[in-house]
Amino acid sequence: MASLGYARVSTIEQNADLQTAALEGAGCLRVYTDHGVSGTQARRPQLDKLLENAREGDELVVWKLDRLGRNTRHLLDLVGGLESRGIHFRSLTEGVTTTGPMGKAMLTIMSAFAQLERDQLAERTRAGLAAAAARGRKGGRPGVTPESEKVRQAGQYRAAGLTPPEIGKLLGISRATVYRYLGLLAE
Template sequence: MASIGYARVSTVEQNVDLQHAALRNAGCKRIFMDHGVSGTRAKRPELDKMLEHLRDGDEVVVWKLDRLGRNTRSLLALIDDLEGRGVHFRSLTEGITTTGAMGKAMLTVMSAFAQLERDQLVERTTAGMAAAEANGRKAGRREVTMGDWKVKRAHELKAQGLKPSDIGKLIGASRATVYRYLGLGAD
């Protein structure tokens, strides 16, 4: 039996080191890691690779339940598929394993609470955005503007053949802002 780890962070700015260390300490020799991939997405490249790699008798280990899936239905379906293939599951933070009946029951309860937490977060976010709008404020990330001289300089640098990421570094703007002000499609 091999313990195979899976770690995931939703944004590229987040760090996977804590999960990686915990999985190594739990005995995982191989760890698959998705960076910048939401748990709500159906396609997670490293998760797909891990699923192909698994063999009968292996154990999938995650740091926390929500790293594997964000909603109860998909999480339970994935774990049911693993069990059908003879692969066990263990979540370190929640202390859940599917090697016994109690573990399977706790997994169902814990994944339901994880779904509840996610649903409440969505409700609070929606309510906050509605309240902001009702008070005349625009919710969400503020729009970044560049001064006229930066826009002019960006066009000059583009004419010289520089890439938007390099232009952004030179004028102190993000690549996305440079794309927007130069009227380019994001790549």
């Protein structure tokens, strides 16, 4: 029986070291890691590779349930597929394993709570955005108008004969932004 670890981080900037160290400490012979892959995606290259290499009697180990799946149905289908191939599942943080009936029941309950937590977070986010919109706030960067201070300065520097790269250095903006500002003045 081989323990195979799976780690996942949602963005390239995130680091999987904590997960990897925990999985290696739990005795995983190999850790497959997906970087910049959302848990909502059914296709994850390293998980797919792990599933190809796993054999009957092996164990798939994750640091936390949500690393394997962000959706209760998907998570249960994935674990069910493992079980049908004789591959066990273990989550270190939650202490869940599918080697017995109690572990399978706990997996179902824990994944349902994880799904509930994600759904509530999404609901709170939508409510917050709606409340901000009702107060007249909208998301995104503030708009720039020809009356903006930096736009006005860019126009003055250009009229004085400076080039867009020189203007960008003086104002601390990119050359592309300088051109955009100058385009606003031409309208």
